[in-house]
Amino acid sequence: MTRASSTTSTAPHLRVWRRQRRLAAAIVTVLLLLGFALPLLVQMLNLVKVAGFPLGFYLSAQGIPVLLAAVVFFHARRANRHDRAPSVDAGRES
Amino acid sequence: MSRQQASADTQQRHVGASRAGGFLLLFALGLATLLILLALLRQLGLPDWLLDPLVLALPLAATVAAALLAPARGGARFHLAGHTAGGALGALSAAAAAAVVPSFVGLGVSTFEAGYDGLSGGLGLSLGLALFAVVAAPLIRASGVASFSELIAARFGRPLGALLSLFAALLMLLGLAAALSAIATVAAEVAGLGPAPAIAAAALVLLALTLPGGARSLTAAQAVSGVVVIAAVLLVATLLAWQRQGSLLPMLSYGDALSAIDKLEIGLIGRKLADTATLKRHTAVYITTDALNFLGTVVTIALGVCALPPLATRAALAPTPQSARGVAAGTLLALLPLIVLLPAIAAYLRLDVLSLVAQPTPVDKLPGFIFDLGRGGAVKVCSAPAVSQDAVTAACAALSGHKGLLRLQDLRIEPELAFLAAPAFARLPPFIAAFAAAGLLAALLSFAAAAAWSAAGSLVGALTSQPGAFATRIMVVLTVFAAATIAVVAPAEPVRLVPWILPLAASALLPPFVLAFWWRRATASGIALGTLLGTALTLYYLAGTTYFPARFYETWPALSTASATAVRKFALLKTAAEVATAGPAKSATLAALDVHAAGLANWLGLRAPAAGLLGAPLSLLVAVLASLLTRSPAPAALAVTERARSTAAAPDAVHAGDAGATLPAGR
Numbered sequence: 001m002t003r004a005s006s007t008t009s010t011a012p013h014l015r016v017w018r019r020q021r022r023l024a025a026a027i028v029t030v031l032l033l034l035g036f037a038l039p040l041l042v043q044m045l046n047l048v049k050v051a052g053f054p055l056g057f058y059l060s061a062q063g064i065p066v067l068l069a070a071v072v073f074f075h076a077r078r079a080n081r082h083d084r085a086p087s088v089d090a091g092r093e094s
Numbered sequence: 095m096s097r098q099q100a101s102a103d104t105q106q107r108h109v110g111a112s113r114a115g116g117f118l119l120l121f122a123l124g125l126a127t128l129l130i131l132l133a134l135l136r137q138l139g140l141p142d143w144l145l146d147p148l149v150l151a152l153p154l155a156a157t158v159a160a161a162l163l164a165p166a167r168g169g170a171r172f173h174l175a176g177h178t179a180g181g182a183l184g185a186l187s188a189a190a191a192a193a194v195v196p197s198f199v200g201l202g203v204s205t206f207e208a209g210y211d212g213l214s215g216g217l218g219l220s221l222g223l224a225l226f227a228v229v230a231a232p233l234i235r236a237s238g239v240a241s242f243s244e245l246i247a248a249r250f251g252r253p254l255g256a257l258l259s260l261f262a263a264l265l266m267l268l269g270l271a272a273a274l275s276a277i278a279t280v281a282a283e284v285a286g287l288g289p290a291p292a293i294a295a296a297a298l299v300l301l302a303l304t305l306p307g308g309a310r311s312l313t314a315a316q317a318v319s320g321v322v323v324i325a326a327v328l329l330v331a332t333l334l335a336w337q338r339q340g341s342l343l344p345m346l347s348y349g350d351a352l353s354a355i356d357k358l359e360i361g362l363i364g365r366k367l368a369d370t371a372t373l374k375r376h377t378a379v380y381i382t383t384d385a386l387n388f389l390g391t392v393v394t395i396a397l398g399v400c401a402l403p404p405l406a407t408r409a410a411l412a413p414t415p416q417s418a419r420g421v422a423a424g425t426l427l428a429l430l431p432l433i434v435l436l437p438a439i440a441a442y443l444r445l446d447v448l449s450l451v452a453q454p455t456p457v458d459k460l461p462g463f464i465f466d467l468g469r470g471g472a473v474k475v476c477s478a479p480a481v482s483q484d485a486v487t488a489a490c491a492a493l494s495g496h497k498g499l500l501r502l503q504d505l506r507i508e509p510e511l512a513f514l515a516a517p518a519f520a521r522l523p524p525f526i527a528a529f530a531a532a533g534l535l536a537a538l539l540s541f542a543a544a545a546a547w548s549a550a551g552s553l554v555g556a557l558t559s560q561p562g563a564f565a566t567r568i569m570v571v572l573t574v575f576a577a578a579t580i581a582v583v584a585p586a587e588p589v590r591l592v593p594w595i596l597p598l599a600a601s602a603l604l605p606p607f608v609l610a611f612w613w614r615r616a617t618a619s620g621i622a623l624g625t626l627l628g629t630a631l632t633l634y635y636l637a638g639t640t641y642f643p644a645r646f647y648e649t650w651p652a653l654s655t656a657s658a659t660a661v662r663k664f665a666l667l668k669t670a671a672e673v674a675t676a677g678p679a680k681s682a683t684l685a686a687l688d689v690h691a692a693g694l695a696n697w698l699g700l701r702a703p704a705a706g707l708l709g710a711p712l713s714l715l716v717a718v719l720a721s722l723l724t725r726s727p728a729p730a731a732l733a734v735t736e737r738a739r740s741t742a743a744a745p746d747a748v749h750a751g752d753a754g755a756t757l758p759a760g761r
Contacts, residue, residue, distance in 0.1 A: 013739070013740045017739045017740070024228050024229060027228050028225065028228055028229065031221060031224050031225060031228070032221075034221075035217060035218075035220070035221035035224075035392060035396065036389060036392065036393070039217065039388065039389065039392065040385065040389070042210070042379050043379050043380075046377070046379060049349075049353075050349070051346065051347075051349040051350075052348075052349025052350040052351075052352055052353040053349035053352060054352070054377050056210075056379065057210050057213075057352070057377050058349070060210065060213040060216075060217060061213055061216070061434065061437045061438075062345060062434045062437075064217060064220065065216060065217065065220040065426075065430060065433045065434060066430065066434070068220045068221060068224045068426065069220070069224070069423070069426045069427050069430055071224065072223075072224045072227045072228065072422075072423045072426055073423050073427070075227070075228055075419075075423075076227065076419045076420055076423045079232070079416075079419060080416045080419065080420075083415070083416055
C-alpha cells in the first residue's frame with residue numbers, strides 16, 4: 001500500500017476519532033460538573049422544598065443519577081452518529 | 095474476513111442479543127405472573143411456611159437454570175460468549191453485578207444509617223458507570239481485547255500486564271470473599287443456615303454459574319439475576335409507598351415521608367426517646383461525614399467502578415463498539431431503579447422505626463416481627479440480639495436510667511440486612527421479605543460470580559498469553575475455593591477490607607486503563623512508576639489508619655484533624671501503655687490506645703472510602719511526568735491503541751481485532 005492510499009483510507013477515521021475525542025471531553029466535563037459540583041450546593045439547595053423533598057437531597061438521591069443517565073444516552077446517540085459518518089464519506093470519496 | 099461476512103456475522107450477533115432480550119422480557123413477565131399467582135394462593139390458604147421458601151428459591155433456581163442451559167462452547171466463545179452480550183442482555187448482566195454497590199453501600203451502610211450522607215454510594219456508582227460508558231466501553235470492544243489483563247499486556251508489555259493482573263485478581267478475590275461472607279449473613283437471616291453450609295452452597299452455585307458455558311453461562315445467569323434484583327426493589331418500594339401513602343410512585347411520593355421523619359425526629363428528642371448525641375437526622379447534611387469525605391467518596395467510587403475489571407470484560411463481550419457503548423449506558427439505566435428507590439426504601443424503614451418508638455412502645459411488649467428478625471441477627475435491642483422478649487427485657491433493664499420505653503438508640507438494625515427488615519417493619523406479608531431476600535442474594539451471587547470469573551481470568555492472563563477454557567475453569571475452581579476458605583475462617587476480615595477495593599482500583603488500575611487508549615505517549619515505565627507510587631500511597635494510608643493507627647498518628651500529628659481533648663486523651667493512654675507491665679495489662683492498654691487512635695489517625699480527616707483522592711491523582715500525575723521523561727512507546731506497543739481508535743470509528747472493521755487476532759507478538 002502506498003503512503004498516499006494509506007492516508008486516504010485512514011483520514012476519515014482520524015477525523016472521526018478527533019470528533020469523538022472532542023465530544024467525549026465535553027461530555028466528561030458535564031458529567032464531572034453534575035457529579036461533583038452540584039452536590040457541593042446541597043446545603044443551599046436544601047432550603048428549597050419540592051413535594052416534601054429538600055431540593056439538595058432530591059437531586060443527590062434521584063436528580064443527578066437520572067441526569068447522568070440522560071447525558072450518557074445523549075453521548076451514545078451522538079457518538080454512534082459520528083461513527084457512521086466515515087463510511088458515508090469513504091463511499092463518496094471512492 | 096470479507097466485508098460481507100463481517101457484516102453478516104455482526105448482524106447475527108445483534109439478532110442473538112435481541113432474542114435474548116425477548117427471553118428476558120418473557121422471564122420478567124413470568125416472574126410477575128408467578129408472584130401474583132402465589133399471592134392469590136396465599137389468600138386462598140397457602141401457608142407461609144410453604145410459600146416463603148418457594149418465593150425465595152424459584153428466582154435463584156431460574157438463575158442457575160439459565161447458566162446451565164446456556165450452550166457450552168470452547169475456545170474464544172468460552173471467554174467471549176460469541177460477542178452476543180449486547181442490548182438488554184449485556185446491560186442487565188452488568189447491572190446485576192454492580193447492584194451490589196447500591197444494595198450494600200447505598201442502602202445498608204449509608205442511606206439507612208447516615209441519611210443524606212449515605213447518598214455518596216449511588217452518586218459515585220452512577221458517575222463511574224457514566225464515565226465508563228463514555229471513555230472506555232466502545233474502545234475496549236474496538237481494541238479486540240478480551241479483558242483488562244490482555245489490554246495492559248498488549249499496550250504496556252507482559253511484565254506490567256502480569257503484575258497488574260495479579261493485583262486486580264487480589265482485589266476481586268477480596269470482593270468475592272466479602273460477598274460470600276455477606277451471603278452467609280443473609281442466609282442466616284432468611285434460612286437459619288450456619289456460615290459454613292451457606293458459604294459451601296454459595297460456592298457450588300458460583301461454579302454452576304461459570305463453569306458450564308463460561309462467559310455465556312455467566313451472562314445468562316447475571317441477566318436473569320438483574321431482572322430479579324430490579325423486580326425485588328421495585329416491588330418492595332412500591333408496596334411501602336402504597337401502604338404508607340396510597341401511591342404507586344415511590345420516587346415521587348417519599349418526599350412526604352422525609353417531612354414526617356423530620357417531625358418525628360424532633361418530637362422524639364423533646365420526649366427524651368432519642369439521644370441528641372447519637373441521633374443522625376435523616377435529611378441533614380454532613381452529620382456523619384463532611385464535604386471533603388462526601389465528595390472524596392463519590393470520586394473514589396466513580397474512579398474505582400470505572401476501572402473494575404468485570405466491567406471491562408462485559409464491554410468486550412458486546413457485538414460491536416457501538417453496542418458496547420449502548421450496553422454501558424443501559425447498565426446505568428438498569429441500575430437507576432435501585433439507585434433511586436433504595437433511598438426511598440431506607441426512608442420508609444426509618445419512618446416505620448421512628449413511628450414504633452413514638453407510639454410509645456414498652457420494651458417488654460415489642461411486636462413479634464422484631465424477634466423474627468432478631469433471631470437471624472438482623473435486629474438488636476439494648477445492645478442484645480433480639481432473640482426473645484425475655485432477652486430484650488433483661489438487656490434493657492440492665493441499662494442504667496432506662497425507663498422501660500423503647501428509645502431510638504435502643505434499636506439497632508444491621509445495615510446489610512436493612513433491605514430485608516423494611517417489609518417486616520411495614521407489616522407486609524412475609525413472602526415479600528422472602529422475595530426481597532431473593533433479590534439481595536441474586537445481587538450478591540451475581541457480583542460474586544463476576545468477581546470469581548474476573549479474578550480467574552486475571553490470574554490466567556498473568557500466567558499465560560494464550561488462555562484456554564480448561565485453564566480458566568481450573569482457576570475459577572481455585573479462586574472460589576480460596577475465597578470460600580477465607581470467608582469461613584476469617585469472615586470479618588474481608589468485610590472489613592471491602593472499603594479498600596475501590597480506592598486501590600482507582601489508584602492502581604484506572605491510570606493504565608484510561609491512558610492505554612487516550613494517550614499515545616504513555617509509556618510502560620511511566621505507568622509502572624505512577625501505579626507503584628499511587629498504589630503504595632493508598633495502601634500506606636489504608637493500612638496505617640486501619641492496622642497501626644497509633645503509629646500513623648504519631649508520624650503525622652500535624653495533618654490530623656483531632657481535637658485538643660482527643661490529643662490529650664491520646665497522650666494519657668500512651669503514657670499508661672508505656673508504664674504498664676508486660677502481659678495482659680499492657681496488651682489491654684495498647685488495645686485501648688489503638689481504639690482511640692483510630693479516630694485521630696488521618697490526613698485532613700480523610701476516611702478509607704475516600705482514600706482514592708490520594709492515590710489516583712498521584713498515580714496519574716507520576717505516570718504522565720515519567721512517560722514524558724522516557725522514550726516514546728514503540729509502534730508495536732501502540733497497535734492496540736490504534737486499532738481501538740480506528741475500529742471504533744468503523745463498525746464493520748471490529749472483526750479484525752476479535753479474539754486478539756491481530757495483537758502483536760509477545761502480547
